[in-house]
Amino acid sequence: MIPRLALVPGEPAGIGPELCVRLAQAPRSDCTLAVFADPAALRAAADALALPLRVLAPGASVERPGDIVVHPIANDAPVTFGQADPRNARAVIEALHTAAQHCLDGTFDGLVTGPVHKATINAGGIPYSGTTELLAQQAGCDVVMMLANATVRVALATTHLPLRDVAHAITQESLERTLRILHRAMRRDFGLQHPRIAVLGLNPHAGEGGHLGREEIETIAPVVDALRDEGMALTGPLPADTAFLPAKLRDVDAVLAMYHDQGLPVLKFSGFEDAVNLTLGLPYPRVAVDHGTALDLAGRGIADPSSLFAAVDTCARLSRMRVTA
Known part of the structure; x- marks a missing residue:
């Protein structure tokens, strides 16, 4: 073909x-x-x-x-x-x-x-x-933006939003929808039957047990836990400052970042010239x-x-x- x-x-x-x-x-x-x-x-x-x-x-x-x-x-x-x-x-x-x-x-x-x-x-x-x-x-249809190069694939829970609006835009419903689209695309488009997805937290240190924000506890973790119970291979919410270490990425097929500048600077630093932008869900x-x-x-x-x-x-x-x- x-x-x-x-x-x-x-x-x-x-x-x-x-x-x-x-x-x-x-x-x-x-x-x-x-x-x-x-x-x-x-x-x-x-x-x-x-x-x-x-x-x-x-x-x-x-x-x-x-x-x-x-x-x-x-x-x-x-x-x-x-x-x-x-x-x-x-x-x-x-x-x-x-x-x-x-x-x-x-x-x-x-x-x-x-x-x-x-x-x-x-x-x-x-x-x-x-x-x-x-x-x-x-x-x-609903879609998810994902950027990829030879080192890492990074999908986004929110795209082009002012930073002050990001926390309110991330809900359990939107996060579940995003993860389902990402999981389905990794299976259909990349041929990964059991894609391993790392989900980042929103706050520094993934909220530090609620001391630096409760979005991880109240929004992100419940969705990750529920979808993991369905059989998805999800980890998180993870602190974003260590999630992209090479040792961590070896066991991950895609990373879901909560906002644009949380994940994309790492991707572009690791290989800007050969990076591409994919729209998942179309x-x-x-x-x-x-x-x-x-x-x-x-x-x-x-x-x-x-x-x-x-x-x-x-x-x-x-x-x-x-x-x-």
């Missing part, structure tokens, strides 16, 4: 288009790729990098390095690398929605997404908190790069494409896993 992947470059003034051009220089045998973007932005990126690019219509076959299949979605304003334009916010969101809809209807088997510029999308009049949330709303695999638009690097030919290559590799592997499961 050769997975059919949809690819959205993201912000056209950032490094997304040139990363797609670099990807096109190495035709793949493990998947087919179709890009949802403005062909003009891709051609401009190819010119800036002095790399060959031949834009092919949907359904065409890639024959040589530089070939790229494109579902055209025109930008509303000319693109200048390094200068994000709110007028192009519509095209960015349309590309995401269109590619995702093709995954929902079975035309494609998985979705790979490049970096978007949140402030520019909101400045364009489109309320936007993140692609994870956008795809979940479109599909009508009807299709979605994998994103783990970096921003890098407007200051756009069009200069120096952006590292490693994360995009890793995202495509991961999405192809997950797509095959779902079809053969």
